[in-house]
Amino acid sequence: MALDSAFDLEAHRGGRALLPENTLPAFANALSMGVDTLELDVGVTADGEVVVSHERGLNPDLARDAAGGYVAAPGTPFVKLRLDEVRTYDVGQIRPDSPYAKQFPEQRAVEGTRIPTLKEVFALVEKSGNTRVRFNIETKIDPNHPDESPDPQAFVARLLGVIDAAGFSDRVMIQSFDWRTLLLVQKQAPKLPTVYLTLQRGSAPTNALDRATDWTAGFNPADHGGSLPRTIKAAGGAIWSPYFGDVTAALVKEAHELGLRVVVWTVNKADDMARMIEIGVDGIISDRPDLLRQVAGDKGIALPAGTPVSP
Template sequence: MAPFANLALLRTGMACLALLLGGAGALAFDLQGHRGARGLAPENTLPAFEKALRIGVTTLELDVGMTRDGVIVVAHDPRLNPDITRSPDGAFLTGPGKALTEMTLEELRGYDVGRARPGSRTARAFPDQTPADGARIPTLEEVFALAERLGARDVRFNIETKSSPLPDAATPEPRAFAAALAKAIDKAGLRERATIQSFDWRTLMALREIAPDIPRVCLTSEGSFDTLQRGKEEGSPWLGGLDVDDFESVPALVAEAGCTTWSPNFRNLTEALVDDAQDMELSVVPWTVNETEDMARLIDWGVDGLITDFPDKARTVMATKGLPLPAPVAP
């Protein structure tokens, strides 16, 4: 990348050229709607995914867990979250609910996740969310079916395994989780449109063996939530047996893990790290970028995509940068 004085300008120009030639293909900027479009609709619900598709995204980003009866369901938290969950009697939970792994799909269906609890952190963070009373935690199969029903046959799915190596995490066993997820993707015939991401690289290592042709995305975070844990003698439990201190850079660590994409917390990213990762043929798609100033800066650095709660804002920034926009699904 050194021969180019302005990598961001070059990449923007190449993307625009690809669009003019009839398809951006691999050069397309990857706009990912985080948990659907969490800033605008209740997270990880069918209304949120439909909202993202109507706005126009390249990829639906979503989280998955697994029920006691082995069904892959779309939810961020390993336990029912009282900020967004109402019990069958219509009242918000008063504390963390049961773990998904302790519940059957039929039991889970009794809970409403279509609105944030008034005054909760979620409600304060996303005041423009349109409630969708009656929304249930969907299965992954239902999300796939929604995209098919709406005619979104090019949209991709970036699926995060909500797994944790920490004690009492109440998340599925990594290999069984990975196998069930690969089976669900295969059942839908979507291997060519799916990526699997995780902070818990144990699931990614398992998928490397179970379904090596499904691209994997290494999520990382440094700060109050730290998955790298530099300088820790026994290494980080999040990295699937690897140790960040054994590598010259985080991109080198990610490449060794066998991921094709690195998704860091955008606050941990620098332009030099973007260049370093792309020199290793890694795509760089930071999370979760919600302010237009941050979006513009990262695009100028040449990132390959963004994960955002506000795909509508991101489209506006992309347009000002001359990037091709993914087509919205027609009403």
């Protein structure tokens, strides 16, 4: 995949402010609208199927059983469920009384929506006829919860197998907060760009500048001048994907001087989008790809054409 200088407009989980996250209706909406990249997350079931979900298991705010009840927290991990079991849950409507529902009050419910496989997302893109859209696929694996997903080697093997079988290797990036999976991708599929996710703020930061964490596969920013861009470069990354609140113009410049692209997450307000574009980021991941198209267009950025498709 050519990592050219073009701006990368990414629909986060398919554009979850608009339609149910990580579902075929959301991805169809993003394709119809026109985005450069579908951003999505994957896990692996007990029978080895790669499914699309931000959580490592059933999300109590999204998944309803056959009787219409939302699953109890914390939700069963996919690694303990077969695909046919996963298929019995409806993820087309947010739990109405949840904080998630308040976060995205305009999301349109789509009753009867199931958790898709990665194969089905690839098939939807083929159906759309879109030969340009890319995939930014996040491995949902947590080094602190090894029982909730396959080990990194098994996870990466399953994921790369699906990508290769679909013939989409030239259009895929693999991203993760768990850098172990990225190192494996670099060894096993060196043509796939790796995207190093980082988070330094909030209640559960995954990255510190003065030490290695459980997430960084032994890489310590202190060994690289306390610089995340330099650490990611040393690890072999192609793209740095930080939380947008952690980013400054100086850091973007430093990353660019190292040959890294910078794609920030998750930016949902127009003024923040404009500021990120002005400081020189190479792409933005957003729950509001419709708004991002408006802001990017106003900044003179060429917008990707839509390819209308139904889920």
